[in-house]
Amino acid sequence: MGATTGKLTGGQPTIARLFHWVNIISLFGTIASGLQIYNANPVFGGREGIHIPWLITLGGWLAGGRNWHFALMWVYGLNLLGYGIYVFWTKRWRDRFVSDKDIKALQASSNPKRRQYAWHRIVYTSIIPILILAIATGLSMYQPVQFYWLASLFGDWQSLRTIHFMTVPLVLLYTLIHSTLALGIGDGKIATAFLKLKSSDL
Amino acid sequence: MSDKEILADSSRISRRQLFQWAGAGLLVNVAGTLLYDPIGRISMPINEAFEALLLSSQPTPEFPITAIEPERLIVNSFRGIPSIDLANFQLTISGEVDRPLALKMADIQQLPFTSMVIRQVCVEGWAAIVQWGGIRLRDLLTLAQPRSGAKYVYFKSADGYYESWDLASVVHPQTLLAYQMNGKDLPAENGAPLRLAAPIKLGYKQSKWVTEVVVTSQLLPKRGYWEDLGYEWFGGL
Missing domain, CATH: 1.20.5 (Single alpha-helices involved in coiled-coils or other helix-helix interfaces)
Structure with a gap:
């Protein structure tokens, strides 16, 4: 290898x-x-x-x-x-996240493995904006005065708090779907590829 | 193994795993409580330096007066409302100053009046937009003339509450000793006759019922009621 x-x-x-x-x-x-x-x-x-x-x-x-x-x-x-x-x-961003190829695969491909892979790419790409949203709303509540321009994007204080909180159920839902899909693809090869700490374990 | 046996076997494993997960969760939970203090000793100085770095000496944007939210302002105090004899009330300014002062409310109301509509943010997570009116701390310090070594300001309250602030935050143009709230005289439960009000600090920094202002050159072992129990000292917003 x-x-x-x-x-x-x-x-x-x-x-x-x-x-x-x-x-x-x-x-x-x-x-x-x-x-x-x-x-x-x-x-x-x-x-x-x-x-x-x-x-x-x-x-x-x-x-x-x-x-x-x-x-x-x-x-x-x-x-x-x-x-x-x-x-x-x-340059991982070019081929590691969801692209039009995945959308095409979902529309045209009859290969179930390719379709599942495309779905998973959509799912794991979606965590990036959720993670960034958690930081943006968190920073807005931590330093609402110094980052007032950022805080003002999320409406009033109650909606800012609510959006920050909503990142929790979103992450939990994501984790459930992502881990299910990752363990299901190629007999869990994707999950193993990311979770094993030592290369020799693979 | 038959299908039934496999099913029974896998469910037994998952129950065992469930106990393992619950046990691990409990362990993390207990460790989280035991270790919060050492974690804070590492992270709080970093966060305080970050907040001090972000602090601007310029006024922060305010809200229109129509935006005030009196119903959202929760009254917090640590041992109820102290009784204050207004006839004999005095605010003293002492410590590292060239001209110590003792002012009556009538003297204070002679000083330039400043009004602001800002967001009051509590450490508990809630916030309320409030109008505060009063005198700027910087005007008071200009009168008292802090000495060159002055770096911190302690605020002592009639109920025994105490706080300490960095000088830069004290002389911020929106740091007030307020005697007016939402267009009316400051209510007793909100800190009458005088309380701290500033957009740049969390609520626990904004002492109510302030009677003494003491300028110091260093932080003393006691830094504030809640800080001494574990809250961050800087508390910047």
């Missing part, structure tokens, strides 16, 4: 797997600590509103949740930025 190039047949470069893992861990950490912050004054219904069960929160109380949230935001944001630079630098 072509281990010298850092790429394996059906595998992903180590750096892509690293971006993937750091994203998963920091994203779920920001979600859990975000739900802890949410509980201080629920987006829906205020103090009398529906609270999140403590088991899926992180930090123990508001200050703890904020410590985790505002620490992991750097890991999450810088990882995503690094990934963005990597995608452009290596």
Whole structure:
């Protein structure tokens, strides 16, 4: 196998797997600590509103949740930025995301594997705007005065909070569909390609 | 194995996996509570430096007066409303200043009046657009003349609440000691006779019932009621 190039047949470069893992861990950490912050004054219904069960929160109380949230935001944001630079630098953006070929495949191809692959490319491309939306709305709430121009894009405070919160169910729904599809394609080769930490495991 | 056995087998594995996941979740949850303080010790200085870097000395955009949201402003205090004898009320400015002051409300109302309509943002996640009217802290400090080493300002309140701010935020043109709210005299529950109001800081930085302003050259071990319990000190917006 072509281990010298850092790429394996059906595998992903180590750096892509690293971006993937750091994203998963920091994203779920920001979600859990975000739900802890949410509980201080629920987006829906205020103090009398529906609270999140403590088991899926992180930090123990508001200050703890904020410590985790505002620490992991750097890991999450810088990882995503690094990934963005990597995608452009290596020109991965040209053939790694959904393209008109996938749309054509869905319209014309009768090969079920090609069709499933096309669907999956649509699905995993959709996470990019969701991840960016989480940062844009988060930054708007963290520094609403210094980034007032950004915050004003999302309407009033309640809609800003709601949009920021909605990235959570979107990510969870995405994770469900993406992992199901990734495990289903080529007997799980896509999932293995991104999740295995060591090339030799493939 | 028959199909039935395979099914039974896979469901047993998934139940075991479920317990493993719940156990891992519980472990992460407990670790998250135990470790929030060391995590904050790493991240808070970074975030505070970031917020201080972003802070501009220019006024921030305001809202039209029609945008005020009195129904959204939640009253928070840590031990209720203190009783204040207005007839003998004095605001003192002391510490690293050349001219310590003691002002009565009548003196304060002689100083230039500033009104602003800004968003009050609470650490809990809610926010409300409020009109505040009062005097600028920078005008008060101009009178008191801080010494060259002055870097921080402490605010002490009638209820025992205490806060400390960086000097740059204190002299921001929209940092007020307010005695008016939403076009009326400041209500007691919102901090009458005098409270801090600024668009650039989270709500817990904006002390109510302020009686003492103390200019210092350094931060003391006690930095603020909530900060000493774990909140970030800078609290910039």
